[in-house]
Amino acid sequence: MTAPTRRERLRTAAVSEIKDGARRLLVSGGPQAISLRAIARDMGMTAPAIYRYFPSLDALIVDLAGDLLDELREHLEAARDAAGAAPVAQLAATARAFRNWSVRHPVEFGLVFGSLLPGVDAFPDNCTNDDDPGARLGAVFVAPLLELWHRSPMPMPPPAQVDHRLAESLGPMRERHRELPVEVARLMLSGWTMLYGLVSMEVYHQLRWAVSDPEALFEAELAAFLRQLPAEPDTGPASATGT
Amino acid sequence: MTAPTRRERLRTAAVSEIKDGARRLLVSGGPQAISLRAIARDMGMTAPAIYRYFPSLDALIVDLAGDLLDELREHLEAARDAAGAAPVAQLAATARAFRNWSVRHPVEFGLVFGSLLPGVDAFPDNCTNDDDPGARLGAVFVAPLLELWHRSPMPMPPPAQVDHRLAESLGPMRERHRELPVEVARLMLSGWTMLYGLVSMEVYHQLRWAVSDPEALFEAELAAFLRQLPAEPDTGPASATGT
DNA sequence: TGTAATAGTAAACGGCGTTCACTCATTTGA
DNA sequence: TCAAATGAGTGAACGCCGTTTACTATTACA
Numbered sequence: 306m307t308a309p310t311r312r313e314r315l316r317t318a319a320v321s322e323i324k325d326g327a328r329r330l331l332v333s334g335g336p337q338a339i340s341l342r343a344i345a346r347d348m349g350m351t352a353p354a355i356y357r358y359f360p361s362l363d364a365l366i367v368d369l370a371g372d373l374l375d376e377l378r379e380h381l382e383a384a385r386d387a388a389g390a391a392p393v394a395q396l397a398a399t400a401r402a403f404r405n406w407s408v409r410h411p412v413e414f415g416l417v418f419g420s421l422l423p424g425v426d427a428f429p430d431n432c433t434n435d436d437d438p439g440a441r442l443g444a445v446f447v448a449p450l451l452e453l454w455h456r457s458p459m460p461m462p463p464p465a466q467v468d469h470r471l472a473e474s475l476g477p478m479r480e481r482h483r484e485l486p487v488e489v490a491r492l493m494l495s496g497w498t499m500l501y502g503l504v505s506m507e508v509y510h511q512l513r514w515a516v517s518d519p520e521a522l523f524e525a526e527l528a529a530f531l532r533q534l535p536a537e538p539d540t541g542p543a544s545a546t547g548t
Numbered sequence: 549m550t551a552p553t554r555r556e557r558l559r560t561a562a563v564s565e566i567k568d569g570a571r572r573l574l575v576s577g578g579p580q581a582i583s584l585r586a587i588a589r590d591m592g593m594t595a596p597a598i599y600r601y602f603p604s605l606d607a608l609i610v611d612l613a614g615d616l617l618d619e620l621r622e623h624l625e626a627a628r629d630a631a632g633a634a635p636v637a638q639l640a641a642t643a644r645a646f647r648n649w650s651v652r653h654p655v656e657f658g659l660v661f662g663s664l665l666p667g668v669d670a671f672p673d674n675c676t677n678d679d680d681p682g683a684r685l686g687a688v689f690v691a692p693l694l695e696l697w698h699r700s701p702m703p704m705p706p707p708a709q710v711d712h713r714l715a716e717s718l719g720p721m722r723e724r725h726r727e728l729p730v731e732v733a734r735l736m737l738s739g740w741t742m743l744y745g746l747v748s749m750e751v752y753h754q755l756r757w758a759v760s761d762p763e764a765l766f767e768a769e770l771a772a773f774l775r776q777l778p779a780e781p782d783t784g785p786a787s788a789t790g791t
Numbered sequence: 792t793g794t795a796a797t798a799g800t801a802a803a804c805g806g807c808g809t810t811c812a813c814t815c816a817t818t819t820g821a
Numbered sequence: 822t823c824a825a826a827t828g829a830g831t832g833a834a835c836g837c838c839g840t841t842t843a844c845t846a847t848t849a850c851a
Contacts, residue, residue: 312818312828319829336663337580340807353809354830362808419663421578421654421752439749440757471768474761481757494758494765495742495772502745506682509663514683514724515737518717522737525714529738555797555848562798583838596840597799605839 320358322348327369332412339366366416373413374438380406381445392449392456393534399445400496400527404504404520411508418505439497440481447482447493454489457535467491496530563601565591570612575655582609609659616656617681623649624688635692635699636777642688643739643770647747647763654751661748682740683724690725690736697732700778710734739773 309317326344341362342352359365384402388394407414417438467487475490482490503526506512507519516522552560569587584605585595602608627645631637650657660681710730718733746769749755750762759765 310818315829341809342807350829351831352807353811353832356809357829415663418752418754420658439754443758468764468768468771470761470764474759474764476760477756478758490758491768495769498742498745498749498769499738500745501749502741502743505748506741506744509661511661511682513720515686515721515733516717517719518713521711521713521717525711525734526738526741528711553849558798584840585838593798594800595838596801596842599840600798 316358323355323358323365324369324372327365328373328413331369331416332410335412336366336416339369341365370417373410373417374441377403377406377413377417378441378445381442385445385449392453393531395449396446396453396496396534397527397531399449400500403442403500404507404523407504407508414504414508418501419509443478443493443497444482446497447485450489450493451482451485453534454486492533499526499530559601566598566601566608567612567615570608571616571656574612574659575653578655579609579659582612584608613660613681616653616660617684620646620649620660621684621688624685628688628692635696636774638692639689639696639739639777640770640774642692643743646685646743647750647766650747650751657747657751661744662752686721686736686740687725689740690728693732693736694725694728696777697729735776742769742773 323344326347327339329347330339330343339362341355345352345355355365359368381399381402384398385395388398471491472487475487475494478490478494479485479487503519503523507523512519512522566587569590570582572590573582573586582605584598588595588598598608602611624642624645627641628638631641714734715730718730718737721733721737722728722730746762746766750766755762755765
């Protein structure tokens with residue numbers, strides 16, 4: 306069970322070579338440019354050979370999208386872990402990392418988050434599945450917010466102020482993260498919406514009519530969001546979110 | 549100059565028949581399903597004939613996207629005009645109309661706002677061109693906000709609180725709408741980002757992990773945004789935003 | 792009435808996803 | 822050890838696709 310057989314090694318190597326080729330095509334020519342024949346050509350193979358590894362082109366693209374999502378999540382987690390123990394600093398670092406990756410990988414961003422994937426309804430309707438792109442990324446943001454809440458739950462708006470209908474609607478999220486207060490859930494979703502919207506518009510060049518420096522807008526909105534959070538109690542002398 | 553010639557009538561009829569076919573294919577099978585051959589087949593023609601009307605498939609799709617954007621804008625303007633004269637009610641109606649159209653036309657939404665269009669960098673980089681999708685829609689929201697400001701400019705945060713770098717970055721937007729105060733610009737962008745992000749995620753099914761009733765979240769965020777605005781001074785007896 | 796522009800066709804080129812029948816090397820098990 | 826089974830890869834073919842080219846009617850106009 307431990308050592309992969311020779312066949313298995315070759316197989317995984319082929320799979321990743323296929324995905325590498327697909328990503329290269331994606332980056333250079335957009336999602337439309339991904340073609341089995343081109344991938345096979347780059348590998349010195351014929352197109353039907355790829356069907357030994359993926360049942361269809363769409364399946365390959367969905368698989369690639371999943372990999373990209375993992376890559377993004379690891380990027381975020383690395384930034385969070387490098388930001389120290391203060392939840393607010395972690396949140397800021399994660400948000401900045403999300404923007405950085407997206408701006409640097411616009412086509413990949415479009416594949417993961419943009420429109421409904423080529424194969425009609427791609428990312429499945431698993432309401433309660435961890436494979437959801439939003440869910441897996443959301444979790445990275447939920448953790449620091451939740452810790453912040455545990456440290457000083459005061460300054461959040463009281464539950465009564467959260468609309469009853471909204472509170473009921475937050476069910477799926479609070480099932481996933483047990484003991485997540487409604488106010489924290491609402492705050493998290495509000496911040497995530499802002500982040501997602503801002504980065505989407507920047508990546509798709511839909512902010513150029515309004516703003517010449519998208520990073521300035523991003524930093525302003527990020528600061529406005531962090532201002533809603535309680536100050537950290539025990540971080541020590543200078544809680545630099547700095548620069 | 550006034551009456552279009554017979555040829556012109558036939559031509560515009562053919563153009564709109566082509567676009568109708570393209571949209572039908574778009575709705576039923578996504579952007580990938582739009583093909584010149586299928587359109588021509590539906591029209592009882594051959595594919596090359598379409599080249600008399602559009603220089604390429606990509607050009608046709610870009611043109612269609614422009615039409616969809618106009619349709620959306622007219623939908624918003626109709627909702628705004630039906631909401632009475634109160635700017636806050638107009639804003640609320642416009643935002644709800646944006647969500648309604650998008651949810652009812654998810655594929656069209658994806659074509660207009662999603663990812664970078666099929667033909668690489670589709671919507672051109674006209675920083676100062678009115679054809680920008682964000683710009684044309686943004687204008688619908690700017691007007692009521694600006695009028696609200698003129699009625700009672702008090703409750704906005706003072707200009708000093710708006711970051712200097714952000715203020716400079718808002719140049720393009722403020723050139724387009726003359727005499728638009730920085731605070732109003734910032735508030736408008738903040739609301740538009742929220743609206744765009746929320747609707748995008750709902751349309752692309754990226755909220756299902758968190759929320760069972762997206763409309764509840766939408767209404768909550770909309771209410772939170774409107775709460776930032778000053779109360780209207782002179783609307784009369786009951787300024788019902790109601791139902 | 793004759794000429795120029797216009798709308799359309801048929802055929803062809805190259806590219807695409809996918810299927811099918813086939814070969815060949817590798818692994819497996821008696 | 823040797824035969825059977827499995828896996829990887831090929832080549833040909835089918836039916837799509839966008840686009841170009843040469844060609845034919847039809848319409849508009851002077």
